[in-house]
Amino acid sequence: MSFVTVRDVWKSYDGRPILERVNVDVEEGEFISIVGASGCGKSTFLRLLLADELPSRGAIRIEQGHRAMEPNQERGVVFQRYSVFPHMTVRDNIVAAESFGTRSGWFFGKRLRGARERADETLARIGLSHVADNYPATLSGGMQQRLAIGQALTAQPRILLLDEPFGALDPGTRLAMHDFLTELRARTKMTVFMVTHDLTEGFKLGDRVLVFDKPRWDPHDPGAYGATITYDFDARDEGIPFQTIKEKTHVPVSA
Amino acid sequence: MSFVTVRDVWKSYDGRPILERVNVDVEEGEFISIVGASGCGKSTFLRLLLADELPSRGAIRIEQGHRAMEPNQERGVVFQRYSVFPHMTVRDNIVAAESFGTRSGWFFGKRLRGARERADETLARIGLSHVADNYPATLSGGMQQRLAIGQALTAQPRILLLDEPFGALDPGTRLAMHDFLTELRARTKMTVFMVTHDLTEGFKLGDRVLVFDKPRWDPHDPGAYGATITYDFDARDEGIPFQTIKEKTHVPVSA
Amino acid sequence: AAEEKTDFKVAWSIYAGWMPWGYLSDSGIMDKWAEKYGITVEIVQINDYVESINQYTAGEFDGVSATNMDTLSIPSGGGVDTTALIIGDYSNGNDAVILKGEGTVEDLAGKPVNLVELSVSHYLLARALDSVGLAEADLGGVVNTSDADMIAAFAAPEVEAVVTWNPLVSEILSSNPDATSVFDSSKIPGEILDLMVVNTQTLADNPDFGKAMVGAWYEVMGLMAAGDAEALGAMASAAGTDLEGYKAQLDKTAMFYDPAEAVAQAESADLPATMTNVAEFLFDKGILGVNAPSADFVGVAYPDGSTSGDEANVQFRYDTTYMKMAADGSL
Amino acid sequence: MRLINRRPSRPVAVLLAALPFVLIVIAYMIGSDLRLAANPQDKLLPAPSTIWDTAVRLFTEPDKRSGRILLWADTGASLRRLALGVGIAAAISLSLGVLIGLLPYARRLLSGFVAVISMVPPLALLPILFIVFGLGEVSKVVLIVIGITPFLTRDLSQRVLDIPHEEIVKAQTLGASTLVIALRVVLPQILPRLISAIRLALGSAWLFLIAAEAVAADVGLGYRIFLVRRYLAMDVILTYVLWITFLAFVIDWALKRLSGKAFPWMGAGL
Amino acid sequence: MRLINRRPSRPVAVLLAALPFVLIVIAYMIGSDLRLAANPQDKLLPAPSTIWDTAVRLFTEPDKRSGRILLWADTGASLRRLALGVGIAAAISLSLGVLIGLLPYARRLLSGFVAVISMVPPLALLPILFIVFGLGEVSKVVLIVIGITPFLTRDLSQRVLDIPHEEIVKAQTLGASTLVIALRVVLPQILPRLISAIRLALGSAWLFLIAAEAVAADVGLGYRIFLVRRYLAMDVILTYVLWITFLAFVIDWALKRLSGKAFPWMGAGL
């Protein structure tokens, strides 16, 4: 059986369909890039995977488990912005990834010291040791995203969700982050879903690239139908894709 | 004589030098791309050209005229954001480019109708006719920047200054904007300065590419010296540059 | 600097003995008398009694309804030479010291007392304590309490005694069966005088102003003395009560319906003693100002030409000229 | 499921929203019952039925003396003062806000002064106000103006400063003079903020109005409350309090609507 | 050069900032002189020298009767009431704000209620407060609490809602319970906002304090002002008004400093 199973998922907001008939199976350790036009529902799909929103119809399961009703430690996430806590130092942001799961949310004494040491190791690994006591606002965008990823991974999620994590970075920093992510993956073998606007980035990092688009559309009412996965590329072969067309796109629906 | 003359310009903030010994001559109709590390003073240089800030030393002249003391109609500008007026419709934003120069800032009657007609022509040219009555907030980022450029050009400036005009756009839209700008240039032969983070973009669009960097630096005090133009590439030959090294870079200064 | 003028403004505030001023203005009687003397007099009601005196002191009004004590402390103490044009009444039970539960004035010892500080209530309390040989220091403190909230205050658990005036007194006594009046102004008759005071200079320059005011006032006094239901009813409703309630308040007010009685009060030999008493009270409380060297720093002149206090600094005058004209029917 | 992720269904939501009001009414009824049982003459917490009767009387029966329905006369007078005071304060603070926010000279001249003035307790100045502006309508309006103008001015000048510098530069490159920038770029953009600032300041404006009317007035909502406070006529006071609350709510709602209608460009921001 | 681009030099800037204060003082001196020339005893606008003498006396000379320096006693009493009132209001509004902002159920239950309550004019409810809380310190503190809590609560709950949803989601993916989110994500982030909300509300708090002290008290800044109003001692009133203004300014400044010191992470925002 596959690791993540998405079965006939529909999602509408206020009766307006955004996603329809989404089906996909993902193996453990796969890196899935998700691309598609702006506003087509990529972030929505990620929120469904995160269980921050529930599908209007259909189900998403990890290892055939229960359907999650809300975000939990199984699913880590990094957004384009606001992914770290601005009121905690860089080190405390990492410690929080351990301590938030406890009843009070605080560590004390020996446990705190232990967590701090582990946090410092993590920071060394992601190259942020020199700013451990700084607040995130003083970090560059790239450093903040590295911190966010380090924090998400500290909680040891089963899948990691990235929503345009490098969208706000300049091209140079972006390339550095690609290397950082590739290196991390080589070490952890995490299952990752990453939404990106940048097709090159998607193919470069992903094992598979899912394209979201509206297969059906009504010329008189562009909002009448939702998007689904129209292509599912295998990108493992150094970015030279062989493609699986899943749906014919832009079939006009006679009104 | 050259069209824009920058002579031995220095700029410091609070005694901290940002730019030093900047010299450059630009011919009428040239497209100058400006690149450089983040925070090295590119936007500051543009603000000096704009006369939004005055140089601490040295002078900037257009056609050997007076040194401008504040922004005026000679210099048009488009920023990364906030370049259009959010409280005016798309059409009114274009009309404003004509009417702001009058005493009251308003057009009435026949003059207003005339300006509206010209605005509609401009909108047709930049492909925004269908949203003429919308407010900018409802436009996509690319459309807003097209409007900002159209607005700036309506005021018929002698030079046009662009500060990372496409920095906030996604790659697809960015490419479309490149085409839009290239096409406009072919028509107007405007003198343009464009700051960009993206080297490719700089070479693709520019006739010349200026690189800002700190030629001198003090290992003990990185903020002690300002940046200047270290390279001046000719980019006309389809982006294959032959370079003019203007300064040796990163010469350590014995402390 | 003689300053003749034809337009005058006087202020009044709601109190049993001053209600005629409202009626004077509403009924047109004031206008009638003003017209007779070729002037206009605007009568303005002000909610806040202290504010009305302050406004008069600052020169906004030519006259104001006030007690003898407040006249001495605010305008006269403030250097505004003021004449008592009309003595309307004296409080004859309208002001009272009220205790929660049974008791006498002696029982006030050790208890906090709520009252409008530095007002006639405070004076009444001082006189009450005097009568039994107590001093304010023997109390459990004096708590300044706005008259507007006196009834609510009396209902508060920690309030043990209040000093206040009508209609609050009758309201408190009637709605709190356990309330006892242990001392009231009927025990010090003639000491709390309710006046209409005017600027001395203005009066001197414009005798017609005095004549019109006094004439109008005693026309209404005549109506009241005759029990005119229309006039009394109007005053009662303006006071926020009914005819019965207003009559009950008037019972505690020694109105001088006859101008001759008012003249007699002004000429009474007790008046200088009362004023000296009041001045001492004010000085003791520091109300005459920090620069006041003694209690007799402000001089008060009486109808017979005698004075109490500092002769060189007479700022408060009892003048019976106009009331006598009314008594003689020569207005 | 975490509490933060639990959303009440529609009917439950309506019930919940009504609950606190129902509880307050019940608590009042119990309190009133207890006091009236102890003393049937008690005026402090009149029975709801008494309040209702009083309210009906106040809203419909004309005053014997003047023939006017006092509550409407009071409402008219108070609303006029409020509108005048708030209107004048808005006009002053709009001009000052634009000046302070836009012109460095004006900023130097006024911003410190406004900051200090905003700390002065206006109630303590009442006696002076009455002397300077008389006891008529003017002084009441002026108290409101003095009370809320500093706050409005500080808020608006901050908003002017918050307008992206880019917009001001852009206007200059289009040839706009200071006047044109003030009138066509700055003013329209702070108008919506003016409305929200007014909504914030209205509470204080009511307070000042009531305080001023308590001292010198012969008509007005605050005057009436102050007048009947002497007799502890809580039925009248509560009716007036509820009525003022209702008026305040309607004004707030109307301003919110106005803001939405008048400034359609305020969508998601630029 | 456009007016918006002209910046005063340093000495001119200092002069400009002082100008309005100087003008006010001069205007006062002229007004005072005129009135004192007409009547040397005039109390309304005492000469600046008189105010100075009075101020010195008030700050240094003990009261004859009680032996205490009244101004300090008044200041102590008022500041205690203010601190208590504001402190309690802050605690309540912090809890309510977090609840309303974070929990949909609490939001449904309370947000409409708080919106309505914030429209009630608290001054009109004074009689009820007196009966329920007595005439002592409690009712004064309660008036401040009632007066500013709705405003603080609305402001804080809005700030909680403004916290990026991403942060809340992130906390959940780190396993945080509702309690942990409230205590470790939301609370620390709205504390700085609490301080700025308090700075905004302090003006009203002073107002309610002065109003409460005017009604029933035997010590306090507002009490003294309303007491000496009885004999138009404007020198005392003006001294007290200036002193209150100074206190308000210092408190405001201290809160601003505190906010900067206590929340170093509030740099440029994330």
Ligand SMILES: Nc1ncnc2c1ncn2[C@@H]1O[C@H](COP(=O)(O)OP(=O)(O)OP(=O)(O)O)[C@@H](O)[C@H]1O
């Ligand atoms: N909470 C919501 N309520 C109503 N509509 C929503 C909501 N969230 C998203 N939408 C709508 O759903 C559609 C898809 O939004 P989504 O954010 O998933 O797009 P996206 O593919 O991530 O776009 P982008 O590339 O711009 O991030 C949009 O039209 C959006 O307006």
Ligand SMILES: Nc1ncnc2c1ncn2[C@@H]1O[C@H](COP(=O)(O)OP(=O)(O)OP(=O)(O)O)[C@@H](O)[C@H]1O
């Ligand atoms: N008004 C100012 N006052 C003080 N320092 C300033 C000011 N404007 C810019 N600086 C400083 O000048 C330096 C250059 O800033 P500038 O904005 O010109 O850089 P930039 O090259 O445009 O950077 P970026 O690529 O991030 O836009 C920075 O260190 C900045 O902190």
Ligand SMILES: [Mg+2]
């Ligand atoms: Mg998205």
Ligand SMILES: [Mg+2]
């Ligand atoms: Mg820049």
